[in-house]
Amino acid sequence: xxxxxxxxxxxxxxxxxxxxxxxxxxxxxxxxxxxxxxxxxxxxxxxxxxxxxxxxxxxxxxxxxxxxxxxxxxxxxxxxxxxxxxxxxxxxxxxxxxxxxxxxxxxxxxxxxxxxxxxxxxxxxxxxxxxxxxxxxxxxxxxxxxxxxxxxxxxxxxxxxxxxxxxxxxxxxxxxxxxxxxxxxxxxxxxxxxxxxxxxxxxxxxxxxxxxxxxxxxxxxxxxxxxxxxxxxxxxxxxxxxxxxxxxxxxxxxxxxxxx
Amino acid sequence: xxxxxxxxxxxxxxxxxxxxxxxxxxxxxxxxxxxxxxxxxxxxxxxxxxxxxxxxxxxxxxxxxxxxxxxxxxxxxxxxxxxxxxxxxxxxxxxxxxxxxxxxxxxxxxxxxxxxxxxxxxxxxxxxxxxxxxxxxxxxxxxxxxxxxxxxxxxxxxxxxxxxxxxxxxxxxxxxxxxxxxxxxxxxxxxxxxxxxxxxxxxxxxxxxxxxxxxxxxxxxxxxxxxxxxxxxxxxxxxxxxxxxxxxxxxxxxxxxxxxxxxxxxxxxxxxxxxxxxxxxxxxxxxxxxxxxxxxxxxxxxxxxxxxxxxxxxxxxxxxxxxxxxxxxxxxxxxxxxxxxxxxxxxxxxxxxxxxxxxxxxxxxxxxxxxxxxxxxxxxxxxxxxxxxxxxxxxxxxxxxxxxxxxxxxxxx
Numbered sequence: 001x002x003x004x005x006x007x008x009x010x011x012x013x014x015x016x017x018x019x020x021x022x023x024x025x026x027x028x029x030x031x032x033x034x035x036x037x038x039x040x041x042x043x044x045x046x047x048x049x050x051x052x053x054x055x056x057x058x059x060x061x062x063x064x065x066x067x068x069x070x071x072x073x074x075x076x077x078x079x080x081x082x083x084x085x086x087x088x089x090x091x092x093x094x095x096x097x098x099x100x101x102x103x104x105x106x107x108x109x110x111x112x113x114x115x116x117x118x119x120x121x122x123x124x125x126x127x128x129x130x131x132x133x134x135x136x137x138x139x140x141x142x143x144x145x146x147x148x149x150x151x152x153x154x155x156x157x158x159x160x161x162x163x164x165x166x167x168x169x170x171x172x173x174x175x176x177x178x179x180x181x182x183x184x185x186x187x188x189x190x191x192x193x194x195x196x197x198x199x200x201x202x203x204x205x206x207x208x209x210x211x212x213x214x215x216x217x218x219x220x221x222x223x224x225x226x227x228x229x230x231x232x233x234x235x236x237x238x239x240x241x242x243x244x245x246x247x248x249x250x251x252x253x254x255x256x257x258x259x260x
Numbered sequence: 261x262x263x264x265x266x267x268x269x270x271x272x273x274x275x276x277x278x279x280x281x282x283x284x285x286x287x288x289x290x291x292x293x294x295x296x297x298x299x300x301x302x303x304x305x306x307x308x309x310x311x312x313x314x315x316x317x318x319x320x321x322x323x324x325x326x327x328x329x330x331x332x333x334x335x336x337x338x339x340x341x342x343x344x345x346x347x348x349x350x351x352x353x354x355x356x357x358x359x360x361x362x363x364x365x366x367x368x369x370x371x372x373x374x375x376x377x378x379x380x381x382x383x384x385x386x387x388x389x390x391x392x393x394x395x396x397x398x399x400x401x402x403x404x405x406x407x408x409x410x411x412x413x414x415x416x417x418x419x420x421x422x423x424x425x426x427x428x429x430x431x432x433x434x435x436x437x438x439x440x441x442x443x444x445x446x447x448x449x450x451x452x453x454x455x456x457x458x459x460x461x462x463x464x465x466x467x468x469x470x471x472x473x474x475x476x477x478x479x480x481x482x483x484x485x486x487x488x489x490x491x492x493x494x495x496x497x498x499x500x501x502x503x504x505x506x507x508x509x510x511x512x513x514x515x516x517x518x519x520x521x522x523x524x525x526x527x528x529x530x531x532x533x534x535x536x537x538x539x540x541x542x543x544x545x546x547x548x549x550x551x552x553x554x555x556x557x558x559x560x561x562x563x564x565x566x567x568x569x570x571x572x573x574x575x576x577x578x579x580x581x582x583x584x585x586x587x588x589x590x591x592x593x594x595x596x597x598x599x600x601x602x603x604x605x606x607x608x609x610x611x612x613x614x615x616x617x618x619x620x621x622x623x624x625x626x627x628x629x630x631x632x633x634x635x636x637x638x639x640x641x642x643x644x645x646x647x648x649x650x651x652x653x654x655x656x657x658x659x660x661x662x663x664x665x666x667x668x669x670x671x672x673x
Binding site: 095097101117128132133137 | 526530533537540553554555556
């Protein structure tokens, strides 16, 4: 299990946004978390990535070739350092920085240069800087947006901005990538390209993928297992076909039959 | 329309003049005509300029939103702008550029010898503000944190020298590093409690901090001699050689030029380094930056420390130059001026901060000829600037990297 979530609960005052969620993830898997709007999916993501500290429960990760450890209560930057990278539901790029710089920021946690190194520009800092420029450009090529390398991020077309978010997350060399609605606002063709990209990232980079998505065709064809959330609770989990036929899931999405 | 409004609004001030001695009202009707004509001309020019700037902006946006031309096609420009661009392009040619830089250096070196003592002295003041603007630019321009108490660190530097001299007779060269270090310490001390604040809240806390420093200096008489200030602070020495006033002014001029050059060098290198990039990212979107592995605490503390450093050094030099300091030199108004330098020059841009500070300090000096309307014109310049170039005189430009696609090796431009 590279990710193991045990009994995680998140309260905001009197509101229980995430209620006792258990979840496991194996290396190399693509899993999805779905649910109606306001079900607590993004809050759950925020708990895993350290934006919120869960009220109860614990989160463990086991990076490939490393010990299992709890990441509950760590700062987001530390969690990224440990190998979990994420994208955001509403794009959060650095709008006035160039595309390349956005990716270079993603690399931040794998670099070491400090202020003194920057000022005196010793050999190590210089080599590291050249290396990060090269690596970042390679990532842009892999994601297929290298033609915009020096454009400001805000001037990119929408689909490319979504891809840049993925590129930026990949730059931190994660073993697990958490994508929050990567296909939101995309047209069918862009969604299809995205699907190919996600599979390719998993296969060639050996990164496991955990996504939240509303686009059911994408979720059904992409994910190996699906978790369904409603009102903060997990109501079902399993393979796509199992979930599709689960009465609880149908109820959550379509409502209950009312006898007249 | 606007003219009529203005006539109406300024009527009580400009037209009626109450003679308090004879208790009569003097009507100055001729002023009405002047105001009417004046405002009409100004508003017409204003409108035309506004229209033009909007026309310029529109094709610009169209280019940026066109995904097929990410490089941005050149839009047809007004002949004057086109000529300006050609000049600029010519200036960017390496040979001309070298020549221009050489000419600039020669000018900077010769400046104190070809101009009067008064001019040199103004230039020193302006250069101190250049340093302050460069330092504040790290916090505001790069880090996007609204810092209204920057002058406090300037005060820390100045008072370090003043107090050390008063009690221990310490000289300039010893006080300089101590002042710098104390400023950094003060910067870190301020940064730690404000880590969680941003925007308006941060502005208020920093503003309060500046006032605390000023009021402490005002009231802790045994330490700082209160509002009477500390006088007779020695000017910097040059290996014990006695200098007269004009020589020492020139000496301080070169000292501050050197320090400004070092500041520019350091800030320039910092800006495109790992930490500098992280700081810019934090200013753009702190949540995303943190999710990408940027440690916000560390980055903020570094920004405050590095920003305060220059203020501290500037403060020591300021104390040495004026030989007298009191709390009145470190009011919030000074913070606002430094902030205006950064915003006017262009947030996050080094040449912007330099030019912004030079303009804001030198223009009021040279407008002394119109002493009555000096502040009025100054205000007008600021308003016009912000309407037509909201990004500042010299807008921030991120570094571009060029890649040779065929060989897959990169060349840093």
